[in-house]
Amino acid sequence: MYSSELVKGTLKTIVLKLLSEHKEMYGYEITQKVKDLTAGKIQITEGALYPSLHALENDGLLTTETMNIGKRVRKYYSLTKKGKSAAEEKISELSDFLQTMRFLLDLKPAQE
Amino acid sequence: MYSSELVKGTLKTIVLKLLSEHKEMYGYEITQKVKDLTAGKIQITEGALYPSLHALENDGLLTTETMNIGKRVRKYYSLTKKGKSAAEEKISELSDFLQTMRFLLDLKPAQE
DNA sequence: TTGACATACATAAGTTTCTTATGTATCATT
DNA sequence: AATGATACATAAGAAACTTATGTATGTCAA
DSSP, X not given: OOOHHHHTTOHHHHHHHHHHHHSXXXXXXXHHHHHHHTTTSSOOOHHHHHHHHHHHHHTTSEEEEEEEETTEXXXXXXXXXXXXXXXXXXXXXXXXXXXHHHHHHTOOOOOO | OOOHHHHTTOHHHHHHHHHHHHSOEEHHHHHHHHHHHTTTSXXXXXXXXXXXXXXXXXXXXXXXXXXXXXXXXXXXXXXXXXXXXXXXXXXXHHHHHXXXXXXXXXOOOOOO
């Protein structure tokens, strides 16, 4: 598990990335997918995810479709057109950021 | 410039990394170094840096030495022994995290 | 058959870590 | 003498979480 400050800030981008690969996913599914893909190193809590999904929907990046599974309800999220381009931007920004951070971490000792 | 949520959470690790390469640095120097190294893409504000430095010092990871430059004061920070091992841990955690995030971003569309 | 755990949604209070604003002061340049 | 860079500092407010709690269904083992 990574310290939470690190993961903080990447949640929405992760969600947008997953939805750009999966057409539609529901909240709980997203938490499990991330957990699986990262071997448990990133665990999205529901307290973080649901408000985040609601915010993305409010911003018009996601639409929802509610399904009844037996007596339970599932809310499937998918990218809107706006969401697709936002996803691309966010993903590319994060990608760029990762490279910059990689560069910083690879610095060699300054001769002093 | 990256959106601030992204950079959030990496500040202390960046500081520890720089100090593990430079023996001693003062606050303003750190802000300039990061700006230079990242071509302005990461700009650490003083409102973020100074409290963060104070916290690291409080946790026993940094020690300070005050220098007089003309009539001005500079506060040089350097890693303590505890700071050195904390730096290694933080850097390796961030490095691991970057790899995990890279993996997530490289995912291909799931056949659906 | 009941207790534990997984599935599935949701929200609210509290915390951390920033941003933004402000303050003080020195130094160099125009 | 005014501007911008250098150099420290702190405080109020915002953002994005964590932690706790609530509701409810489904599954499985003892």
